[in-house]
Each structure stands twice: as structure tokens, then as C-alpha cells.
Amino acid sequence: MTELQKPVSSTAKLLSQYSRPFIRNAWYVVGWSSEIGEELLTRRILGEPLVFYRTQAGEAVALVDVCPHKLAPMHLGRRIGDNLQCGYHGLEFDQRGGCVHNPQGNGQIPPHARLKSYPLVERYGAAWIWMGDPALLDDSRIPDFSHIDDPERKTMAGHHMVQGNYMLMVENLMDLGHVMFLHAQSAGAGGIVMTENKMGVDGETVFDSRLYGDVPKPAAFAPYYPEGARVDFWTDIRWDAPSLIRNHAGSSPAGTGRDGPKVDQFGSHFLTPETQDTTHYFYAHSRNYGIDDPACDDFYRKWQRTALKEEDSMVAEAIQRHIPEAEALGVEMVVLSTDRSGIRVNQILDRMAAAEAEEA
Amino acid sequence: MTELQKPVSSTAKLLSQYSRPFIRNAWYVVGWSSEIGEELLTRRILGEPLVFYRTQAGEAVALVDVCPHKLAPMHLGRRIGDNLQCGYHGLEFDQRGGCVHNPQGNGQIPPHARLKSYPLVERYGAAWIWMGDPALLDDSRIPDFSHIDDPERKTMAGHHMVQGNYMLMVENLMDLGHVMFLHAQSAGAGGIVMTENKMGVDGETVFDSRLYGDVPKPAAFAPYYPEGARVDFWTDIRWDAPSLIRNHAGSSPAGTGRDGPKVDQFGSHFLTPETQDTTHYFYAHSRNYGIDDPACDDFYRKWQRTALKEEDSMVAEAIQRHIPEAEALGVEMVVLSTDRSGIRVNQILDRMAAAEAEEA
């Protein structure tokens, strides 16, 4: 892209990317598997209040958290074996949402009484939901995040809420240009000079790759690095629509590149819309070094809190507050070269949203 | 009613019952009489901010809490004898709301200067307001709650706010089917099997009665019950439009029924809309047993806090949050036999609201 000669988009168009209708034909993470157990867990996903639990056989279940009788939240009720009993009048639903018991009156079950149910699949330590067209359900479309449960890696996972549209976080993660400013302190990234990125697109997947040949060891990796003062270093980002991001960063002896004996780490970032303006942010960091080193654990735990929450999410929340007023303020938005992958991501999502709107 | 063969109503219709225009030609409780005194009390009733006080002769007064000069709340002012002086510029109004003194300029009183005033009647320990057509004012239409100040009974009264439409609480109180679930712990109601109810309608009053013949003593009453292990037990609910409920529960020796020598209690429940989405809940419990027993006082004080606030009001508030989104969520609401009286109540209120709309 020639640097910014022509603005690709007007302010209105750029802003519309933060209020695009939810993409429904997609897999979203609703929680880490460890969060779903015997207790009822309630979480709003794509604007819908859901309740989650695990059956005695170990299956994770997702039902709409609203009783069709009086609209009481189902998570105020209780488990009866694998069924869910409403805490208000005792209507009982099975794990597929069918009403199986009415303790009131003659006990006849109202014909339409049911809780909407959504398929959940557990993979890579997370529970994935499909809220789209049932005819398109296909769990082979969940992208590969197998590094999360790779026994040769140490993975540290977490979760927090962001008071902003999920695209603010997706764009943030697709754009490394912010690292040396927003994370100057937390990442020790002040001195990094960015190399040109290579972008690739494959259907609903976008790749953004950078290779730094023969550079000094990045400070964060230093203690665990190959011998020698200089290394090759890369950052390969993969986005799968609409909001699954894998960031593979690694280092090898100078001159050996991505195929050399390497220390590396995978960042996994799952951004699930809670509402148009709020987002569940699930993240994991999986490293192949310092596996048993508590100091290394501490380092990445602190990084997640500082960089992902206090810096990235904080700025996303501040931006969200400006979105509804930006046009009235007369702000003429501009794009930079670092937005290149984010622009492509948005083009794909516009196309997907249009296709879903047409089918609906 | 045949159990649920035909849904009586669509979801939209059922939801509309929680946003029905206020019924104005009706008596509402604005407070316990003990709350109205020399001090100015402010409370919003049917969406209108009101100020209450008691004259030197003991009359309770209700005026709109908004000065017609600059809109300052009148409750920030002060009493001048039986008059009310605005705290901002000193306009003074008598207890009927007429402006009687202007301390500004030449002192002439603006011709239209007045506070709207509403009739208050005190009865059964409470202050009742009439905000409807003055031509229809008739305090003989206040239903009988004389048990509240019956000297042979011990009455415990209270008040709290509910962040939900008043009909959520009315339906809750007309429906005993929830007791064994929502109040399973607080009421020791786990083991109760419901009997069929008998419903009656008389104008704008609905009755819902249940008699349990020859059953074991309910635990809550046991220490105060007639001798013998088994009793007759009844629960007779009376609703007067739009939101006055009396629940008469009693017990007599098995075989003697409602006419036997009885221990009994009246629950009084006054639900007064503050706004469409918030409700003043005034309640009293009047018993003819354990009159001087502080443990019995404690029991019912705790019951009021637990069952009426932490359970009933809590679930009403949770439902309120689902009302605006239920249709978008695609919830198809169902009705159960326990809703029978509530449905009748809603039919009467629909008719009353339509009649008031026609007159307006």
C-alpha cells in the first residue's frame, strides 16, 4: 500500500466497523473449560444471556438463561441431575433445553416450553459455541490452537471484560505498530524498530508476518535464548474470522530463521462480543522455555495484567467512549500503514456480515 | 382452565402487562402513617414527585414536589405553620397547594401559582392517595384491611423498593405455585403439595382460595397451633385492583375448617408504582398468636426480609432486566396453571386501562 496517499475510508465508514452486526456463523469462545462445572455459570454472548454447566457425563451445556414462563434467570435455579430447574416455579429442562417436568397443576408440559440451546465444543482448553445456522455447524472450522494444550509448553490463561466493541481489540492485536508506544514500559519495547510486514489472505484467515534477521536478543527472551548475542526474530500473526488471533513470536540463532532451533511462544487471543459495546477477552500464553521457572510465570502473568488489561483494554475503552461522538466532533479519521492487516480484516467481516444479512 | 392446551397470550401481549399505563382511578398507599409527620417526606408515586407532611391539626397532605417558579423541589424548603415555603425564593403554599405568599417584589401572587394537590386518606395505619378523576373520589372503595389495626393482633409492617414494574410483584403474590421453589429454604415449604385453587371474581376483586383438609401442621405455625398433630389449613388470597393484596392463612383442628377455632394471620401487600419500572412495596403481617412473643416477632421480621425482599423482590428485579429484551431473544413465553389468578387480574386491569384511556 502506498503510504496513505488515498484515505481508504471515510470517518463514517471506519466508525461503522465498531457497530457491525454480530457475525453469527462463527465459533466463539465462551470460557475456559475449567470455568464450566457443576455450578451454574452465566455469561452474555452476542447479546444473549446464557447459562452454562457440565453434565455428569462431562458434557458442557449452553442454554438461554431465561425461563419461558416468567423470564426468571435460569442461573438462579438449580441442577436436578443433568437437568436445570427454574428457581421460581420449578419448570425443569433437560440439557438440550426441552421442558421435561412441570410441577404445577396437572403437570402437563406446555407444548412450546423450551430453552434455546446452542452447541458447545471443547477444544484447546476452551469451550466454543456455535450460535449460527445449524446447517453450517462444523467443528473442523475451529482454527488450530493446539499449542495451548501442548504438554511441552507452559500455558498461562486468563480472562477479563473490555468495555468496548470487540473490533477495537482485534485491530489492536493485528497491529504491532502500537507496541513501541503503548507498551513502551511494560514490554521494554522502547528501542524496537519495526520491519515491513508481509500480509497474506486465505479465505477468512489473514496472516501478518515479520522477520527480523540478525538482531540483538530482545530483552524479554534473553535468559532463555540460543547462545550468542544476536538472533533472528519473528512475529507471525494469524487472524481467523471474526475474532480469533494467534501470535507466534520466536527466536533462533542469527542466520537460521524460523527453521532454526528456537525458543518461541504463542499468544492466543479470543475476543467474544458480550454486547455491541462490551467484550469477553480470553487469552493464553504458551511458551517452550522456562517451563518450570516460577519467575517466568510471574513475568507473563504480570505482562497479561499490564499489557493486555491496563494498556490495550484501557485504550480500547477510552476509544469506545469517543466512537459515538467522533463525527459530531468533526474528527476526520486517517489510516496508517500499521492498519493494513486490520483493514483487510474489516473487509472480510463486511463481506461476511453482508452475506449473513442477505440470508436472514 | 384446561392445562395449557392453548396459550392464552403471545409473548408480546404478556410483556405488555409490565408496561401498562398507570391505573389512575384507584387508591394507592404512599406510606405508613407513622412515616408522615412534621418533617417533609418526598416520594415519587405513579411517576410524580410528591411531598408529604402532616398539618398541626393532624391532617396528612400530599403536594407535587415541584415549585412552579423555578422547579426547585419543595421538600428542600420548610414548613411555615401548615404552609410550605419553597427553599429557593420563598414562595409559600397552603396545604391545598394554593400560593398564599410571595416575598419577592411587590408581593403580588402570580394567578396560576399553585402546587397540584392530591387527597390523602389515612386508614389501617397507612396513608392512601387518590390521583384519579376527582369526581370519582370515594374512600369507601378502599378495601378492608382492618386486621392491620385490630388490637387483638400483632402487626409487623415494613417497606422497601423493588426495581421492577409493580405487576411483577402482584403476579408473584397471586401465585402460590412459586412458594415451594423460591421460598423452599425460607418458608420451610419444601414438602408442601399444592391443592387445587378456587378462583372467584367480583367486579375488580379476585379471590383465590385453597383449603388443605386434615394435613400435618405446617412447621411455621406449629408452636401456636391447635392441639393434635393434624389440622385443616387454608390460604385465601384477595386482590383489589390494581395492586392491593390480602393473604389470609389459617389453621384449625382437622375437620373443623375455616369456621373452627383458629390461629391465623393476614398478609397485607400494597404495591405502589414509583415509575413504570420501580415499585414501593409496603407490607404488614398481622397474627392472632404469639402476640407477646419476641421470638415470633423475630421470625416474621426475618421472613419479611428474606422472602419478600431477598427472594420475591430479587427475582422480580431479575425478570425486569429481561423484559426489554425477551422478544429480541426469541423467547416464546408460556403460561402455567399457577398463573390462573394472575391472568384474570391482568384482564381486569386491561379493561380498566382501556376505559381510562377512552375517558382521557
Place this chain on the structure above:
Amino acid sequence: MTELQKPVSSTAKLLSQYSRPFIRNAWYVVGWSSEIGEELLTRRILGEPLVFYRTQAGEAVALVDVCPHKLAPMHLGRRIGDNLQCGYHGLEFDQRGGCVHNPQGNGQIPPHARLKSYPLVERYGAAWIWMGDPALLDDSRIPDFSHIDDPERKTMAGHHMVQGNYMLMVENLMDLGHVMFLHAQSAGAGGIVMTENKMGVDGETVFDSRLYGDVPKPAAFAPYYPEGARVDFWTDIRWDAPSLIRNHAGSSPAGTGRDGPKVDQFGSHFLTPETQDTTHYFYAHSRNYGIDDPACDDFYRKWQRTALKEEDSMVAEAIQRHIPEAEALGVEMVVLSTDRSGIRVNQILDRMAAAEAEEA
């Protein structure tokens, strides 16, 4: 004005004065000069989020607090000399808002990249902004408040937010009729009898003057007054559109009037809209007596907290909550003689708003 014979305005018209479009061709105070320094200060003015700082040469700068790249607040960034660097991606803007550095990609600066900038003038200890038509910029139109930095006076300045439209405070300050009621306690004003005011209008300035001849010394001034038990006393208010008020109150030996040897004080009141419904209130009190008396400082510090915040602003906030519902409540507003100057002020502002709307 004949006292209230004819209501000058309907309720709807009176209420519209609290939601009038902002007057843009006017000077507003954004802060005391001492608040603007090396650190970035963010404040919303006329609905626009702005960031303020002072250059190394001492110039106060006002820029829109929204980066045109991704809408991040500029106040999360940092100073680079006299420039401002966005904390997200490092775009750098000079003190006039022009983008001067892009650290991303090839470094080309997007042609439209800029922060809107507004002229600031510092005078009388305050920073004044011009957000109107640049062609009309003329700092000679800032009214005289030179008493604030008069070395022969002691000035005590402060600032707080009011959760109400700025006109509520303007009307409050133009109307002395409220003093003996709202400030009965804080002002020791209980016994004051008001004299008739003289009103004058000169373009976009309104004067409201009162002279009390040969009266007992007001308690607040007593220790610092001319000798003798009786004084002449005056209160001269000057309003400059849209929201700059000077209140000159003084006292001289009985019979000598405003030209006598006097103790006097100037109240300066700058009401700057933050939004339609919230206001920055900057105030200063400048006296020519008790200059070095800490007890006198304490007295006026307490007066500012009590009278300006706990009384005036509190009642303005209470009124603001009634504004959106007053018509639905059926309140028929009335005007009093004490509103006379406020009515004139509103007429001028209506005319100015209409003129600005025509030009736009």
C-alpha cells in the same frame, strides 16, 4: 415590570432556555491559569473533549483530545518538547494541531491528519477559549475582571462541577431574591429586606444594581467596615453574554454612596458548559479588606463551599432533574419580579442563538 400581570412565557418556552444550543461566538473560561502546566489536562468544553498544556515558552494550548487515527484520547499520550505524541501509535502533533511526525511505516504524514486547535488567551488569572467563528476572534471582547489580579486585593479562587445546564447558575447569580431564603444560614441574610433593582442593558451586557441607603452594617462586613453603625450598601451585578458575571458589593459611610471611602468585594463567576446538562463553575472572590487576615480567608473559603456549592449548585442540580419531566407533570411555570434580569439575559441569548443558527 408590572408584577406578574401577564406571564411572559409559557412553560415550554421557559424550559427551552435550559437546552438552548451553545453560543459559540463567545469567550469561555476553561481553567485557572495555574491549572495549565507541563502535565496534560483534559476537560470537556461545549461538549468537546479538549486537552490543555503549556509550551516551554509559556503559551497555553488547547487541542481536541481525540487522535484522528484511532480516536485514542491524546491526554493518554505525552509531551515531546512542545509537541503532543499520541500514546497509542505515536503520531505527533504540534501546538497548533498539525501532524508533524508519523513513526509508522515510511513515515509519510497523512494529509488530513490534524487535531483541531482553539485559541486560548490568558487574562485575569484564567485561560479563555474562543470556539466560535475565527473571523470574529477579538480578545478585547473579554470583559474586565481586572480586580482578580489587582495587587491591592486578596483573591480566593475555586472550581467545581455542576450537574446542570449553565443557565441554571446564570439565572441564580442574576437574581438576588433567593439570597434571603437559600442562603439564610450561610449568608446571615435572614433579615435583609430587598430594595428595588435598577436594570440596564448595553448590547450583550446586562446590569442589575441595588443601593441601600443608610442601613445597619451587614454582619459579614462588620469588622472591616467604615466607622459608625450605619452605612450605605450596594450590590451591582454585571452579566456579559453568555455566562460571565461580576458581582460588586460594597459599603461606605451612610450618605456617601458608591463614591465614599469604601470596603468592597468583587465576585467573579464564570459558567462554562461542559455538556448541555453539566457545567464548569469557576469563581473568585476579590476583597480590599482583611487582606492578610487568615480568618477572613477562612470565612470566604467556607462561603464558597457552602453558598456556591452546597446551596446554589445543589438546587441547580435538583432543578435539572425536574426539567425533562416538568411538562408531563403539568407544572405551569410562573415568573416573579426577581427574574427580571434573568428574563432579559435569556432574551439576549435567544437572539444570539438565532443569529448563530442563521449563519450556520
